[in-house]
Amino acid sequence: LGHRIAVIPGDGIGTEVMPEGLRVLEAAASRFGLDLRFETFDFACWPYYERHGAMLPPDWQDILGGFDAIYFGAVGWPEKIPDHVSLWGSLLQFRRAFDQYVNLRPARLMPGVRAPLVRADGTPYAPGEIDMLIVRENTEGEYSSIGGRMFEGTERELVVQETVMTRHGVDRVLRFAFEQARRRRGRLTSATKSNGIAITMPYWDERVRAMAAAYPDVAVDQYHIDILTAHFVQRPDRFDVVVASNLFGDILSDLAPACTGTIGIAPSANLNPERRFPSLFEPVHGSAPDIAGRGIANPIGQIWSGALMLDFLGHREAHDAIVRAIEAALAPGSGAPRTPDLGGRAGTADLGRAIAEALRAG
Amino acid sequence: LGHRIAVIPGDGIGTEVMPEGLRVLEAAASRFGLDLRFETFDFACWPYYERHGAMLPPDWQDILGGFDAIYFGAVGWPEKIPDHVSLWGSLLQFRRAFDQYVNLRPARLMPGVRAPLVRADGTPYAPGEIDMLIVRENTEGEYSSIGGRMFEGTERELVVQETVMTRHGVDRVLRFAFEQARRRRGRLTSATKSNGIAITMPYWDERVRAMAAAYPDVAVDQYHIDILTAHFVQRPDRFDVVVASNLFGDILSDLAPACTGTIGIAPSANLNPERRFPSLFEPVHGSAPDIAGRGIANPIGQIWSGALMLDFLGHREAHDAIVRAIEAALAPGSGAPRTPDLGGRAGTADLGRAIAEALRAG
Numbered sequence: 084l085g086h087r088i089a090v091i092p093g094d095g096i097g098t099e100v101m102p103e104g105l106r107v108l109e110a111a112a113s114r115f116g117l118d119l120r121f122e123t124f125d126f127a128c129w130p131y132y133e134r135h136g137a138m139l140p141p142d143w144q145d146i147l148g149g150f151d152a153i154y155f156g157a158v159g160w161p162e163k164i165p166d167h168v169s170l171w172g173s174l175l176q177f178r179r180a181f182d183q184y185v186n187l188r189p190a191r192l193m194p195g196v197r198a199p200l201v202r203a204d205g206t207p208y209a210p211g212e213i214d215m216l217i218v219r220e221n222t223e224g225e226y227s228s229i230g231g232r233m234f235e236g237t238e239r240e241l242v243v244q245e246t247v248m249t250r251h252g253v254d255r256v257l258r259f260a261f262e263q264a265r266r267r268r269g270r271l272t273s274a275t276k277s278n279g280i281a282i283t284m285p286y287w288d289e290r291v292r293a294m295a296a297a298y299p300d301v302a303v304d305q306y307h308i309d310i311l312t313a314h315f316v317q318r319p320d321r322f323d324v325v326v327a328s329n330l331f332g333d334i335l336s337d338l339a340p341a342c343t344g345t346i347g348i349a350p351s352a353n354l355n356p357e358r359r360f361p362s363l364f365e366p367v368h369g370s371a372p373d374i375a376g377r378g379i380a381n382p383i384g385q386i387w388s389g390a391l392m393l394d395f396l397g398h399r400e401a402h403d404a405i406v407r408a409i410e411a412a413l414a415p416g417s418g419a420p421r422t423p424d425l426g427g428r429a430g431t432a433d434l435g436r437a438i439a440e441a442l443r444a445g
Numbered sequence: 446l447g448h449r450i451a452v453i454p455g456d457g458i459g460t461e462v463m464p465e466g467l468r469v470l471e472a473a474a475s476r477f478g479l480d481l482r483f484e485t486f487d488f489a490c491w492p493y494y495e496r497h498g499a500m501l502p503p504d505w506q507d508i509l510g511g512f513d514a515i516y517f518g519a520v521g522w523p524e525k526i527p528d529h530v531s532l533w534g535s536l537l538q539f540r541r542a543f544d545q546y547v548n549l550r551p552a553r554l555m556p557g558v559r560a561p562l563v564r565a566d567g568t569p570y571a572p573g574e575i576d577m578l579i580v581r582e583n584t585e586g587e588y589s590s591i592g593g594r595m596f597e598g599t600e601r602e603l604v605v606q607e608t609v610m611t612r613h614g615v616d617r618v619l620r621f622a623f624e625q626a627r628r629r630r631g632r633l634t635s636a637t638k639s640n641g642i643a644i645t646m647p648y649w650d651e652r653v654r655a656m657a658a659a660y661p662d663v664a665v666d667q668y669h670i671d672i673l674t675a676h677f678v679q680r681p682d683r684f685d686v687v688v689a690s691n692l693f694g695d696i697l698s699d700l701a702p703a704c705t706g707t708i709g710i711a712p713s714a715n716l717n718p719e720r721r722f723p724s725l726f727e728p729v730h731g732s733a734p735d736i737a738g739r740g741i742a743n744p745i746g747q748i749w750s751g752a753l754m755l756d757f758l759g760h761r762e763a764h765d766a767i768v769r770a771i772e773a774a775l776a777p778g779s780g781a782p783r784t785p786d787l788g789g790r791a792g793t794a795d796l797g798r799a800i801a802e803a804l805r806a807g
């Protein structure tokens with residue numbers, strides 16, 4: 084039985100890195116005998132909005148609902164359409180409608196990538212020494228659609244927005260994170276801010292304590308988000324699984340790859356762990372209008388996201404092989420072409436082909 | 446005419462670093478002929494709460510309201526009292542009641558302090574090359590007291606908390622930040638998240654644009670908070686003034702000193718710029734229960750905060766002299782005693798005395 088995968092390249096460099104993601108997935112399919120069936124869609128991007136006045140067709144839930152996974156590029160073209168319109172009209176809709184309540188983002192120090200951090204004694208970290216997994220709540224919390232504006236246009240103008248956390252929503256993402264910690268190095272850090280955000284965040288802490296009781300084998304600690312960002316910079320090798328609310332997870336999952344120098348290549352998975360709805364896999368980077376159209380974007384974020392997709396579809400071996408192929412291409416002296424962000428002059432397709440070949444070579 | 450200063454050492458290492466702050470202020474007073482009148486208070490700490498069942502006496506607004514400034518140590522003793530109780534019962538009350546709507550936090554790469562960051566080419570930054578000022582909104586936004594819990598103790602349990610931004614509150618902190626940018630290097634960065642937090646943050650962006658029109662001489666840009674934390678790590682030397690909401694400013698003003706290796710020594714000012722109420726000056730670090738009672742805390746954050754206080758009271762020269770004395774003590778080869786966080790074995794008082802002497806020596 085094959086896997087039906089919806090492909091949505093989106094905006095900007097999304098359309099440039101997607102072909103490389105597909106190239107590597109095809110290579111994985113032929114090496115591991117997988118049956119991957121791709122279908123490409125042209126919505127969730129500015130050109131579609133320009134023609135239709137909406138980011139998505141009205142029946143998008145029916146169209147996408149039957150797929151096993153969504154392989155996504157990037158969305159957003161701020162010059163033409165405000166980000167909160169394009170994002171809330173597409174990606175954030177998917178997360179909600181398909182109940183993708185876990186956003187998973189690994190951050191790993193890769194070989195051949197220069198990290199901007201050094202240890203307290205001035206020495207660099209070694210590849211693999213920084214290796215964390217950010218587990219972000221992805222459907223509720225600070226990203227709410229409740230609120231509004233009052234006294235508009237006057238001196239008394241004010242705006243309010245609710246943060247909403249439910250026991251259902253908090254517990255399920257915590258449970259997922261504890262399970263991940265159990266499978267990894269058995270450590271879980273909770274991001275909080277209960278000293279300042281004194282209504283919702285103490286509740287988050289309570290639920291962490293309650294869940295911890297069911298996982299006595301997992302070592303739990305918690306830090307307020309302000310000092311936690313400082314610890315990421317000062318002692319990034321201390322962290323294993325980090326679980327966070329929607330907003331805090333958003334911040335930490337950009338900061339963590341920045342600490343490992345991999346922000347341009349980091350992957351992410353938006354999961355519905357129960358598989359009632361399709362999960363979505365996308366690079367952490369956005370549509371990058373500043374370099375779009377030049378064919379120089381680094382495709383590794385897209386390729387690595389494809390690996391996470393295969394893992395979720397049950398093909399752990401294929402995932403591992405793709406990650407090894409990425410590491411082989413990045414390794415100093417590999418001779419693989421390097422895009423400008425990696426200090427080279429190669430194009431998107433050159434690097435994509437090199438990784439596909441490394442994968443085929445095994 | 447003298448300045449009346451309320452001294453509140455608070456909890457933990459607050460009580461250990463405060464004497465050194467006062468020592469240096471006395472030295473500054475005698476060198477510059479200032480008349481500083483200190484009065485010490487024993488509230489806003491766990492021992493007071495233990496005796497009185499509250500963090501502050503009922504008439505604290507009358508007691509403190511007549512002072513020109515509050516010189517504060519640290520508050521919080523989580524083993525005995527939850528942080529959201531101790532903080533909302535003291536520091537966060539001061540900020541609100543005394544309308545200290547600007548929280549000002551400089552982050553500067555100091556000599557002799559090891560920063561955990563290196564440039565993309567692997568070389569270290571030079572002292573002074575990273576030099577930013579975080580201007581944080583300090584009274585409203587995400588730190589709100591509106592919200593609550595429903596269906597308590599059941600599976601349907603949920604909790605909500607409002608973020609509230611007013612035009613009055615947003616505009617005044619933006620204006621302050623633009624004025625600072627004008628006096629510094631003429632650059633202002635706004636922290637936003639209007640692509641995800643799609644009700645309050647687009648409003649923040651609107652007000653930034655409106656204010657920017659009145660400051661054509663200031664170069665303005667904006668970043669979403671997630672990628673902004675990444676930029677702090679990757680290119681910290683690019684930033685001058687950074688203006689942010691209460692929560693985002695809280696995060697950035699811990700991250701920025703972490704990037705310069707100065708989190709243990711960073712100062713902060715909670716300002717009521719109109720001087721209708723006393724402003725409050727405190728180190729960024731907290732009460733540090735893990736090292737409290739051992740006399741090894743670094744007093745520089747407290748001392749530097751004292752310098753900010755003198756600046757606000759109109760004594761720029763005295764401020765500059767204290768900062769120079771701190772830099773002289775930190776400089777490699779200065780021979781000044783170093784506390785453990787700086788790699789030495791000296792005590793809090795040793796370092797405080799060295800800075801006071803450097804100040805007297807001029």
Ligand SMILES: CC(C)[C@H](C(=O)O)[C@@H](O)C(=O)O
Binds near residue numbers: 278279532695
């Ligand atoms: C202790 C806490 C409530 C406080 C804050 O979040 O404002 C602190 O982190 C700060 O930055 O002064």
Ligand SMILES: CC(C)[C@H](C(=O)O)[C@@H](O)C(=O)O
Binds near residue numbers: 170175333640641671
């Ligand atoms: C584009 C934006 C709405 C989105 C988010 O904040 O969730 C992005 O930053 C992400 O992390 O996927």
